[in-house]
Amino acid sequence: MADSSTQVRPGGRSAKVRAAVHRAVAELLAEEEAEALTLPAVAARAGVHPTTLYRRWGSTAQLLNDVATSRFTGDLVVPDSGSLAGDLQRWLADVATDVADPDTLAIMRAAIGSGPAGGCACTEDRHRQLGAIIRREQDRGGAALDVESAADFLLGPLYYRAIFTPEPASPDWARTLVSTYLATLRTP
Amino acid sequence: MADSSTQVRPGGRSAKVRAAVHRAVAELLAEEEAEALTLPAVAARAGVHPTTLYRRWGSTAQLLNDVATSRFTGDLVVPDSGSLAGDLQRWLADVATDVADPDTLAIMRAAIGSGPAGGCACTEDRHRQLGAIIRREQDRGGAALDVESAADFLLGPLYYRAIFTPEPASPDWARTLVSTYLATLRTP
DNA sequence: CCACTAACGCAACGATCAGTGCGATAATTT
DNA sequence: AAATTATCGCACTGATCGTTGCGTTAGTGG
Known part of the structure; x- marks a missing residue:
């Protein structure tokens, strides 16, 4: 967490992989049943190697947490109608x-x-x-x-x-x- | 559903297996993470062969539905306090x-x-x-x-x-x- | 008590998952 | 532009899952 010995690298490739994986999770959950959401299945849908998912997220639970937070954060504009x-x-x-x-x-x-x-x-x-x-x-x-x-x-x-x-x-x-x-x- | 060619048999053994499986599901969910709830794991905890679970419930989704309905049905007495x-x-x-x-x-x-x-x-x-x-x-x-x-x-x-x-x-x-x-x- | 059969246990199998070591790619810094 | 290294792809392996065929056990009705 606070380990600054390894610096994060949110550049182009990582961001693309992350976006593709998030989209793959949403698509799989929309089509298949919930049990079908395995890391290899997500990897295949995202066009990414399964090893990447095992290393970056580790489990479907952490992946789903990441997907949920980014999906339900900053998606709605807080209105200002005056009242x-x-x-x-x-x-x-x-x-x-x-x-x-x-x-x-x-x-x-x-x-x-x-x-x-x-x-x-x-x-x-x-x-x-x-x-x-x-x-x-x-x-x-x-x-x-x-x-x-x-x-x-x-x-x-x-x-x-x-x-x-x-x-x-x-x-x-x-x-x-x-x-x-x-x-x-x-x-x- | 309405297929009466196979008559159900809710006798002693089936009921015991069902109770043991339900208890195993509750215990596993209380101890391990949600991903650990596989049919073989439930079978091992319940002292039952995995094949039984695959045949009676088929998937963890249907098993969880059965557990939830029986857990949250008839567990509370509807009070009659007069008002x-x-x-x-x-x-x-x-x-x-x-x-x-x-x-x-x-x-x-x-x-x-x-x-x-x-x-x-x-x-x-x-x-x-x-x-x-x-x-x-x-x-x-x-x-x-x-x-x-x-x-x-x-x-x-x-x-x-x-x-x-x-x-x-x-x-x-x-x-x-x-x-x-x-x-x-x-x-x- | 006996026949019937639903429900379970057992063994074996293919398929898929979870993890590891190593090399290649590309983002970042100097 | 070159060096550094985070990140990814690949090949491989053991473990576990999901399924099927078959024999056994034990409820259920006659």
Whole structure:
């Protein structure tokens, strides 16, 4: 980790291999079953030698963690509509559309199954984004919301439907979710 | 499915094998990593020949589905405290304690990672239990709640914290969750 | 108690996976 | 441009997985 004796080299070739491997993981999870995601299979799909995967990632669990974090980080723009309700509604609707995609769900499922850190990798950046929205409302002079409880009431139902129920939530439903959540804050 | 040419035989030996295999799956998921859950490994732990697992379940995905459904079905008693709030609070607190157990979480994670049906297997009976609580309130003359939306607001945050955040929710937090949910119903 | 057969154990096989040593390639620094 | 070395490809090996055919055990109904 902090071993500076070996300097990292993120140049052209490594980046291309990384991108090809990530794409191969997403494609395999979209087509085949989850058990088919072995390192040799990913290597063959990516046009890379299996040894490379064994050395760079070591196991499918670490590979899935890497794929999940890079897939669910920086993919959504945090909106600035001028009001908290508008920001939350637009953002949560984007999250809903993202989470309604079957291929995206396959990545999330595989990441969750790879270990305790897999689920966190899917929502860490979502929490950061929600924190940014809430902080901006504070700068406007609005209420100081708790990020964790907001995540519970907004992301909770959304991800629950996506993972634990047959059909995921719609963007419209996400917007009504924001409305009812903000209503509970006004009437404690 | 409806093929009655082969009659099922759930007698003593089959039941013992099934129980031993289920216990072996739970133990392996509690100790080793998720990738270590192969059919030969489960067979060795259960004291059963691997061929039996290949024939009865075929793959780890179907085995995990079977384990999840039997683990999360009929394990909680639906309370009858006389009031909707009491029933929900007692029940959701039990769900919270169940979902806070690391071994239980490992089974859930593995089931989710095995495919789209894995997550449903973990919550199908929870929905039935919630439906029973709501139906009883109706019989008392109370409000007619929607089971799906109740699951969204009660089970959603609970399972979200369990799967997507480092530390799961506590039973006390589950009780406050019920209070705030019932408050939103009174002030629409 | 006897016949029937579902379910299990056993042995063997090909296929695939996981890992290692070594040389080649290319990114980075001087 | 040359030297350095992180990174990748290749060939090879042992271990493990997934599957099949066949005999044995033990539930189930007559």
